[in-house]
Amino acid sequence: MILLEYAVLFIVLAPFIGGLLAGIDRKLTARMQGRVGPPILQPFYDVGKLFQKEQIVVTPSQHFYVLSYLVFIVASGALFFAGGDLLLVIFAFTLAHIFLVLGAYSSYSPYSFIGAERELIQIIAYEPMIILAAVGMYMVTKSFFVWEIMTSSLPLILYLPGVFLGFLMVLTIKLRKSPFDLSTSHHAHQEIVKGVTTEFSGPMLARVEIAHWYENVFLLGFIYLFFAWNPLVGIIAIIVAYLLEILIDNTFSRATWKFTLKSAWIIAGMMGLVNLGVLYYLSGVVPV
Amino acid sequence: MINNDRNLDFTPFEGEFMITLPFLVLFPAVIAILLLLVSADAWRRLVVKAGALIIGIASLYLLFITPETGPGFFPVEFDSISELMFLAEMVIAAFLVYLGIKYKKYLAIFLVVAQAALLVYYESLAATGTHIVPNLFIDQFSLILALIIGIIGSLICVYALGYMATYQEHHPEVRDRRRTFFFLMFFFLSSMFGLVFSDFLPWVFFFWELTTLCSFLLIGYSGTGEAINNAFLALNMNLLGGIAFVGALLYLAFVSPGGELLNISTLIHSGHMVALVPAVLIAFAGITKAALMPFSAWLVGAMVAPTPVSALLHSSTMVKAGVYIIVRFAPVLTGTMEGLIIGLIGGFTFLLASAIAISQSNAKKVLAYSTIANLGLIVACAGVGTYKLVWAAILLIIFHAIAKSLLFLCVGTVEHRIGSKDIEDMTGLIVRMPHVAVMMFIGIAGMFLAPFGMLISKWAAIEAFIEAQFGLIFVAILAFGGSITVFFWSKWMGKIISVCPVAAKVENRIPQEKWIALSLLTAMTVFICLAFPLISSYLIEPFVLSVYGATTRLSQDNVTIMVMMLFLLMIMPFSLLWFRKEKNIVPPYMAGRPATPDLHFLGSMGVTRQVTLGNYYLEEVFGEKRLFMAGTALCFGLILLVGTLTAGVAL
Numbered sequence: 001m002i003l004l005e006y007a008v009l010f011i012v013l014a015p016f017i018g019g020l021l022a023g024i025d026r027k028l029t030a031r032m033q034g035r036v037g038p039p040i041l042q043p044f045y046d047v048g049k050l051f052q053k054e055q056i057v058v059t060p061s062q063h064f065y066v067l068s069y070l071v072f073i074v075a076s077g078a079l080f081f082a083g084g085d086l087l088l089v090i091f092a093f094t095l096a097h098i099f100l101v102l103g104a105y106s107s108y109s110p111y112s113f114i115g116a117e118r119e120l121i122q123i124i125a126y127e128p129m130i131i132l133a134a135v136g137m138y139m140v141t142k143s144f145f146v147w148e149i150m151t152s153s154l155p156l157i158l159y160l161p162g163v164f165l166g167f168l169m170v171l172t173i174k175l176r177k178s179p180f181d182l183s184t185s186h187h188a189h190q191e192i193v194k195g196v197t198t199e200f201s202g203p204m205l206a207r208v209e210i211a212h213w214y215e216n217v218f219l220l221g222f223i224y225l226f227f228a229w230n231p232l233v234g235i236i237a238i239i240v241a242y243l244l245e246i247l248i249d250n251t252f253s254r255a256t257w258k259f260t261l262k263s264a265w266i267i268a269g270m271m272g273l274v275n276l277g278v279l280y281y282l283s284g285v286v287p288v
Numbered sequence: 289m290i291n292n293d294r295n296l297d298f299t300p301f302e303g304e305f306m307i308t309l310p311f312l313v314l315f316p317a318v319i320a321i322l323l324l325l326v327s328a329d330a331w332r333r334l335v336v337k338a339g340a341l342i343i344g345i346a347s348l349y350l351l352f353i354t355p356e357t358g359p360g361f362f363p364v365e366f367d368s369i370s371e372l373m374f375l376a377e378m379v380i381a382a383f384l385v386y387l388g389i390k391y392k393k394y395l396a397i398f399l400v401v402a403q404a405a406l407l408v409y410y411e412s413l414a415a416t417g418t419h420i421v422p423n424l425f426i427d428q429f430s431l432i433l434a435l436i437i438g439i440i441g442s443l444i445c446v447y448a449l450g451y452m453a454t455y456q457e458h459h460p461e462v463r464d465r466r467r468t469f470f471f472l473m474f475f476f477l478s479s480m481f482g483l484v485f486s487d488f489l490p491w492v493f494f495f496w497e498l499t500t501l502c503s504f505l506l507i508g509y510s511g512t513g514e515a516i517n518n519a520f521l522a523l524n525m526n527l528l529g530g531i532a533f534v535g536a537l538l539y540l541a542f543v544s545p546g547g548e549l550l551n552i553s554t555l556i557h558s559g560h561m562v563a564l565v566p567a568v569l570i571a572f573a574g575i576t577k578a579a580l581m582p583f584s585a586w587l588v589g590a591m592v593a594p595t596p597v598s599a600l601l602h603s604s605t606m607v608k609a610g611v612y613i614i615v616r617f618a619p620v621l622t623g624t625m626e627g628l629i630i631g632l633i634g635g636f637t638f639l640l641a642s643a644i645a646i647s648q649s650n651a652k653k654v655l656a657y658s659t660i661a662n663l664g665l666i667v668a669c670a671g672v673g674t675y676k677l678v679w680a681a682i683l684l685i686i687f688h689a690i691a692k693s694l695l696f697l698c699v700g701t702v703e704h705r706i707g708s709k710d711i712e713d714m715t716g717l718i719v720r721m722p723h724v725a726v727m728m729f730i731g732i733a734g735m736f737l738a739p740f741g742m743l744i745s746k747w748a749a750i751e752a753f754i755e756a757q758f759g760l761i762f763v764a765i766l767a768f769g770g771s772i773t774v775f776f777w778s779k780w781m782g783k784i785i786s787v788c789p790v791a792a793k794v795e796n797r798i799p800q801e802k803w804i805a806l807s808l809l810t811a812m813t814v815f816i817c818l819a820f821p822l823i824s825s826y827l828i829e830p831f832v833l834s835v836y837g838a839t840t841r842l843s844q845d846n847v848t849i850m851v852m853m854l855f856l857l858m859i860m861p862f863s864l865l866w867f868r869k870e871k872n873i874v875p876p877y878m879a880g881r882p883a884t885p886d887l888h889f890l891g892s893m894g895v896t897r898q899v900t901l902g903n904y905y906l907e908e909v910f911g912e913k914r915l916f917m918a919g920t921a922l923c924f925g926l927i928l929l930v931g932t933l934t935a936g937v938a939l
Binding site: 002055092094144193198273 | 876
């Protein structure tokens with residue numbers, strides 16, 4: 001059962017929610033650092049201004065990759081909110097990110113090249129955990145379809161606490177938060193200029209930013225799935241998780257790629273796999 | 289579980305169809321002999337192209353004669369064929385002993401003699417007992433393999449025409465033995481057809497040995513020391529498998545003196561205890577042929593062969609024979625400890641070979657490791673062997689054969705134009721060889737991206753493993769291994785699509801034969817993604833249903849969404865038409881350093897340097913030596929374990 005109206009709602013509303021989220025994020029970050037910070041609506045002003053700038057490119061093919069990145073991020077998010085197959089959503093999501101990486105590669109620029117390599121390392125760091133999360137949800141609800149997981153009355157978080165912690169860990173990577181903002185960062189102190197986004201500018205950069213907003217909303221939706229049996233708890237969980245990410249962002253210094261990869265995989269193994277193993281064992285003893 | 293009381297319908301076909309199976313086995317051999325006699329290049333081109341066309345059409349014709357359910361049998365009306373095969377095997381053994389003495393490879397001689405001795409012993413047993421009339425047979429699974437051999441195989445042979453001409457120009461030191469080369473290529477096609485159409489295990493073994501022989505001779509084609517050594521390495525490992533195969537024949541000759549169990553179709557329905565020992569022995573042979581760890585070294589070494597050989601034997605067909613036979617025996621292996629361990633060997637091979645591929649910069653080695661990894665995944669599916677996994681395994685065989693042969697042929701083409709098969713030298717291929725780069729791009733996408741084939745199969749495998757016993761281990765292997773795959777393919781893609789300002793276009797002088805093969809394979813890579821629901825419902829599902837009594841498929845919703853994704857992907861490149869008008873083109877950011885348009889900049893100490901960009905290979909983490917050791921130890925241990933278990937069953 002694919003619910004098209006939710007997909008449309010996502011496509012229309014997600015940029016506003018995502019932009020607002022980014023604004024709140026910047027405000028809170030500024031307060032944590034003892035600054036006043038920009039207005040909440042600043043991300044919208046920024047993107048608006050980017051669209052007014054003159055477009056310059058290193059190679060016209062960058063446009064193709066960035067546009068594909070945006071289109072496939074929107075498509076995978078829409079598929080998620082429409083209730084589609086979670087694994088397919090994850091694969092479409094990876095496809096979208098490969099387009100971003102390819103866009104960075106296409107410019108033959110030293111900084112975006114390193115950014116692209118690091119982005120790939122980030123992808124292999126987080127992807128196993130996301131797949132394991134989907135598998136965990138399947139083990140509890142017996143379905144990969146988001147709408148069935150949503151309508152399941154089981155409190156997934158109680159079955160999958162380890163998986164949830166592992167997911168929070170990779171969420172830090174996905175939200176481009178320190179210590180795992182290797183490939184590009186929201187902060188000014190990035191050692192590889194702007195990483196993957198170095199060679200994107202003007203309207204093209206605006207598209208990358210909007211894609212990131214869509215992506216964040218999708219990720220928060222993923223958190224919600226763990227708490228879907230109770231909408232109120234779900235919304236509180238999302239807020240707490242996001243505040244936690246902002247706190248982490250402002251308290252840790254950037255990690256190396258090796259640390260990122262190892263810690264993400266170890267957490268996926270320790271938290272995710274062990275959780276699934278216990279669940280697998282228990283399902284033989286007591287029917288879930 | 290096996291349905292023991294099923295009656296196999298013996299349905300010999302009517303006269304007009306009977307020609308095809310023996311035709312496909314014999315015709316390529318005739319072409320091969322013709323090619324051995326023809327020395328003029330123009331004639332060779334004609335014979336190869338005509339032969340390839342006829343083989344292609346004949347294998348498509350199989351679509352019409354394959355029964356919709358169950359296997360169709362084709363009796364062979366020729367009495368002394370088994371004796372002839374035995375004679376041929378002895379001649380081959382003598383030939384291999386001669387080569388072993390010539391190159392002082394004593395291990396090979398020992399293995400050849402051991403295998404021949406066992407074979408003689410088997411013949412002495414069988415000659416007294418066997419009363420059955422062997423048949424050729426075809427079912428949907430054989431048909432799929434035959435289509436791969438007939439279509440992709442003959443395309444690669446056509447490609448080889450262009451490739452070998454250039455190869456001999458570039459390597460004047462290699463003696464021009466193109467007659468032998470094309471003889472072996474077509475002779476190999478013949479043996480592959482024989483292998484997939486044989487139901488009688490001694491015949492399967494005969495063709496099995498022929499493919500080993502072809503592979504051995506083709507790897508050693510260039511005659512250099514490295515080539516000879518690698519050829520013998522491949523030979524030794526495959527002979528080990530061969531010995532296990534003869535072991536299976538011997539076991540069967542003991543337990544069924546009448547020889548009824550020597551047919552695959554009766555054997556897999558005969559009940560676990562009898563079939564398990566030969567199934568494990570033959571699976572071991574399959575593991576050596578499919579170059580799983582600990583035998584992966586031979587396939588990596590085989591990359592010294594000319595690229596069409598790698599494409600034909602070492603990615604799309606011969607190594608598939610190894611997994612073909614394991615998938616055939618999947619109903620026997622499923623639910624057993626032995627099957628699970630064989631699956632684990634495949635799973636670990638998938639994980640570790642994928643990881644090793646990250647550290648490789650030689651394109652052919654990356655392809656070799658990725659091939660090993662995917663064969664491992666297929667074996668993992670077949671070893672665990674539930675009906676859903678067999679469905680996924682067959683899907684993997686199809687998609688992998690097409691995309692991987694395309695990639696090999698692209699690498700071969702690039703190698704001849706830029707003089708290197710190193711991925712680091714492929715920077716800016718999109719500028720230098722735009723068409724080939726796009727084809728390579730599609731081939732790589734076909735290997736790991738949604739909504740292309742390999743990803744569909746991996747996805748199906750994840751879903752199927754969750755429900756299988758101990759499946760969680762495999763799910764974890766797929767989750768980690770799958771993302772590792774993303775890394776090495778994407779960085780390769782990134783290399784070729786970098787728009788390097790200093791690159792010049794060199795995409796001329798590529799022979800027409802190469803273009804034909806490349807474009808058709810590219811078209812197939814895309815087309816197969818659209819057609820796969822049809823392939824699934826007309827070919828794979830009937831086969832799985834006839835063996836297991838149950839089958840599976842992707843849900844309709846998902847298929848629709850995948851097709852939509854594919855169309856979206858095909859539309860996106862048209863946006864380039866719009867963006868092509870872009871006027872404000874600037875050089876990349878160089879940290880404010882003064883830089884020339886061809887990316888020279890003033891470095892430290894006043895030295896002018898040019899920008900060069902190299903990929904990450906992460907040697908420390910994914911180094912070949914380290915992981916290969918780990919994989920060998922792990923998989924060798926597992927093989928010992930399965931050997932002990934099987935010995936326990938046999939005694």
